[in-house]
Amino acid sequence: MIYFTSDTxxxxxxxxxxxxxxxxxxxxxxxxxxxxWNETVGADDDVWHLGDFISPRAGPSEDLLCRLNGRKHLIIGNNDPSSTMTARGWESVQHYAELRIDSNLLILCHYAFRTWNQMGKKSINLHGHSHGRLKPQPRQFDVGVDVLDFRPVTLETILTARRIFPRSARLVAPVRKTGI
Incomplete structure (x- = not known):
């Protein structure tokens, strides 16, 4: 499986x-x-993290990466320090990527785009950064944890969420304080 997340x-x-x-x-x-993450992602799954992974105050990225299931790919965010970008444990690190899943061309970046490659041919822009506060354009989805139940999600889940909640892809229940 292939999963997407952002802004952990x-x-x-x-x-x-x-x-x-x-x-x-x-x-x-x-x-x-x-x-x-680990309830959702298996050891052989791929996770595309679309930026803002960890604060430098939290310790070395490697310590956390080895605790998370799956093969991890980083799309660099505005809060990712060089120590995160160079950490062992990433399969790939880049600012932008294009990925095809079945017939869907996905355009991956930390930032939402106004326009993107093959937009007129129904490509899909997945992004983070806005923490659910940006009104999406058609075929544009915020995959940040604030929007998608604090866990990585599949493309199918992302596309289904938009159909269920047409004004927003938000899946998170009302905010409640928890000591989980």
Whole structure:
């Protein structure tokens, strides 16, 4: 399987305030996101992380990468330090990628695009960065954890979410504080 996620911000306490993530503290936040990732992703799966993986304050990226299931690919985000980009544990690291899944051409970047390659031929732009606050264009999806239940998701889940919730791809239940 191939999964997508973004904006995990491991170890970055700003996300608890700014994004109102429903965790009592960063320890609970990070533990929950690790558990959700590993419940979802198997050892032989691929995960495309579309940026803002971990805060330098959280420790070496390698320590976290080895705890997460799957083959991991990083699309660099604005908060990814060079130590994250050069960490062992990534299968690939780049600012932009194009990926084909079945008949779908996916355009991957940390940032949402106004236009993108083969947009007129129904390609799909997957992005992070906006934490669910940006109104998407057709065939454009925010794959950040704030939007998609704090876990990596498949393309099928992303496309289904838009059909179920046409004004937003948001799958997250109402915010509640938890000490997970």
């Amino acid at each position: 911000h491991f170890g970055d306490s700003r996300v608890l305030r700014i994004d109102r993530r429903p965790f009592l503290n960063m320890g609970a936040h990070d533990a929950a996101l690790i558990d959700y």
